[in-house]
Structures are given as C-alpha cells and as structure tokens.
Amino acid sequence: MPREKMRALQTERLKELVNRVYNNVSFYRQRMDEAGVKPSDIKTLEDISKLPFTHKQDLRDNYPFGLFAVPMKDIVRVHGSSGTTGKPTTVGYTKNDIDNWSEVVARSFTMAGISSDDIMQVSYGYGLFTGGLGAHYGAEKVGCSVIPISGGNTRRQLQLMADFGSTALACTPSYALHLADAMAEHGYSLSDMKLKAGVFGAEPWTENMRKELERKWGIKAFDIYGLSEIMGPGVSHDCEYHCGLHVHEDHFFPEIVDPETKEPLPDGQEGELVFTTLTKEGIPLLRYNTRDLSTLYREKCECGRTLVRMKKITGRSDDMLIIRGVNLFPSQIEHVLLELGETSAHYMLYVDRKNNLDTLELKVELDESKLTDTIRDLQNLSRKIEHALNSAIGLSVKVTLVEPKTIARSEGKAKRVIDNRNK
C-alpha cells in the first residue's frame, strides 16, 4: 500500500478510535479531559502526540474489565497475564478482534514462507497467555495443519515432530533451543525432522541466537513480535531479509518516544516503542508504552513491502540494569556468550551490592565438550568469558560454570536476571 494511502487509512481509523474510547471508556474520557484534549482536536496523524499515554499500571488499576470499550456480551474471549510483579492484567476480544488478530498472524506466517502445505507445531502455552491461541488461529487462517501441542513435555514434542513431520514450529526462542539440545538425549537427530521454518517470539532474542537456531535446526528462523495488551503475537514480524520487523500498521500504529521526556522521536532514533490499537474493539488502547526499545524505519524493504519496520527488540527500558553507573541489558550478555560459543547461551545474572559496590555474577552452563580432566582448563574458560564480558560491557563479572541443563528454561518470558540489591 502506498504511504499516502496508508496514512489516510490510519488517520481515519485514529479519529474513529479516539471518538469511540472517549465515549465508551471512562478512564480515557477522564485522561483526555485532564489533558485538555477533545476528540475533535485529532485531525491528523501528528495530532496523536496530544493524546495521553497508557501504561501497564493502568491495566492493573482497572483490573479486570475496566478498560473494556464494549459490553461483556460482545466479548468472545479473554486473555491475561499472570501478573508476577503485581496484580494481573486482562484483555478482551470481540469477534472482529479475533478475526483481525488471526489475519495479522496469518500475514506474519506468510512472511515466513509458511503456507497451507505446512504442518505447524504450536508449542507456545495455550491458555490465558496469548502465544498458543494467537499462533493457532493465525496458522489455521493460513490453512496449515495445526498441531496444538502447547508448551512443555519435551519428549512428546520431539516425538510428534518426528512422527507427524512438522515443517514449522512456533514457540519461544529459548524453548526452541532447548528442544534442539534435547534431541540427542531422546534419541532423535536432525535427519528425523522435517522442520523448515521457525517463528519465535514472546521474549527478546539476538541475531546470534537466530544463527544458532538456524544452524541447530537447519531452518529459517523468524521473529514474531507482540504483546497481549496490544493483541498478542502478530503485531509485527520479520521477512526473509531480517532487516527489522514489518509492523501491521493498519491495525497497530507505532511511535518511538524518548524514554526520559516521552517526546516523539524521528525515524532512525532509538526509544520506547508505543502502540495505538487502530481497530481494536474489546480493549482499545491509546499510545500504550511497551517499554520495549526499538527504532522505526520507513524506507521500502528489499522484500517490496512498504510497511514501517521496527528494529528487533534489543532490550526494555525497564529491564535495563544500571551497574556502577553503567547501563546494561541482559541481551548484551547473551550476545557475548553466543559470540564466544564456548558455553551454552543459558545463563542467569545475579546482581548484588557488597560494601556499596554493585557486583555481577554470571552463572552459565558448561558445554560437556569443553570438560577436560583438569580444573585449570575450566578456570581458563571462566577467565576467557570474564575477559570478553569485561571488554564488551565495561564491567567486571564473576563467571561461575554450572552443570548443563540446570538453569531453568522458560516457556514464556525468560527470566535472566536476579537483582538482589535494595532488598
């Protein structure tokens, strides 16, 4: 779609959305009144910056259904987060929302070369988490033969993958890595599998991890982005050129804002990723701040798509650690480990404060092939990793090797950091 046509569509949808939430959601009417903005003030896309932001906390405060814009009789599905850091959050979908969601996931899978010829194994958790059902509906829309196996039970995952000849896999990147590593132990090898594409999401992952997944599985690996507040998986997805993720901007209007001032930033600059749900009926959100850090690019992609692209998420503005004044993202640690290739990429970072000094300890799983009969070789390995981390992040990290498969694998968002400061 030409840019001008897209902008016209977005403008029309934005105006309609603002009217709708102002009239149907008391929370937004109050926020807009406080900000002194009326629906009639929104005439162009740029006017979006007049609107108030929405934060995760607003969903918690209005738990469970306070932000819904339609009566419950029009809600056909509810999803939610488990709320590990406080009250849970809930989102609701109308029939149209489910159709639109299926559509954007289907578009995403198509970008990954997935078609009705494919057998897709959906190994995201089914349930309140949006991963399982989101991928499921999209895969059905594409016409795939869907295996709704859900997460967990590694042995069964591998058995069905081999027996059914699954050609596409949807799960978190860390679980895909776990499945690859578990093949040998369950008596499978790559030659038993027919997998050709993987669509991985629900947690940030690096380009290096893509390479590792592609090598270990012999597949093409794609990044699917989304969050339940906005819809679930399928907000954006990368094409075969992997130069950022194409945002389905006819449904989800993206902005980048400065993490400090919250002012909109121009294309090409990194900041917090903010979405406005242009078409959502159940729980439409104005300027939801994801706290994910990204950058927008509007140049046409080599694949021919004109959809705006967002840079692969490299971290979140709120999981950024400040260690002795140095900003650190856990993804930087992962990057170093994969670059070195001496250990597995499974790690846990422990942050502590001793004598008012922040300390970092990294527990990382030893690769069996690196085990020798002398302690000195292991100590050299630790020192090598410490040295690489030090030069990459400018911080000294104590590296402790632990046994393989002892760091918890996640089927949802991976927890990589335990911060024991201020406790």
Add this chain to the structure above:
Amino acid sequence: MTIRQLSVFLENKTGYLNEMLAQLAKYNINIIALTVADTSEYGIVRMIVSDPEKALDILREGQFTVRMHDILSLEMDAAPGSLSKILNLFTEADICIEYVYAFSFGSKSIVVFRTNNRDKAIEIINENKLKSIREADLK
C-alpha cells in the same frame, strides 16, 4: 601404557558425589580409583572404573556431565621411593606433571598421571623400560 579415565563435573552440592557413586554401584560398576580436584564452586572427579564405556553411558543417562580421556599408567616397584624415582625422570626431561595419583590393585601398585607433553613422556617411559599398565591388567 594408557588407560581410560572418566572426568565428571560436579557442582559443590551436598550429597551430589554420593548420588553419582550410588548410580554406578546400582549397575555394578567397580571403582578402582578416585580423586577429586576442586574449587569453591565445583570439582572434577577423576575415576578409574571397571567398565568405563558402560559407566559413561550410565552417568550420561543420569544427566551427569562426563568425559572420557586416556591417561598414562605405570606399575611401580613395591619399594620405598619408587614413585619419586619415576617422577624424577620426567622432571629431568623438563616435563611438568599436571596431576598424579596412585592406587593399588591386587598386588600391584599403580600410578596414573597427566603431563604437559605426552609424546615426550612416552619416550621417557620407553627409554627407561618402565612397566606399563593396560586396562586388561585391571580385570
């Protein structure tokens, strides 16, 4: 003059070593010799066992991190100073001993070790006609 040794990576957790030994006992693996090298966080358990191949499988099955390596093995004379005499030969040839341990099997006194220069160590063993031990000698 070499025998196979298993090296197992063990984090310092209470009862962990015993758990591994129990695993081997269950499958009738006899432990001929065992030493531990450790740091404050983890250790490497080095073992000579009756059936290294089978032990390797059992330990891997039990999710232990284990590798098998060849190490040099010699029989010592049952006389005082015999180990010192052997080690002296290597020192004179400028070979460093990375680790060494000794044990007895039946009437034999056996020493196993790793050096920083395996080829040169083998030359020394041959030149001095030191009595080598093979796995068959441990049956």
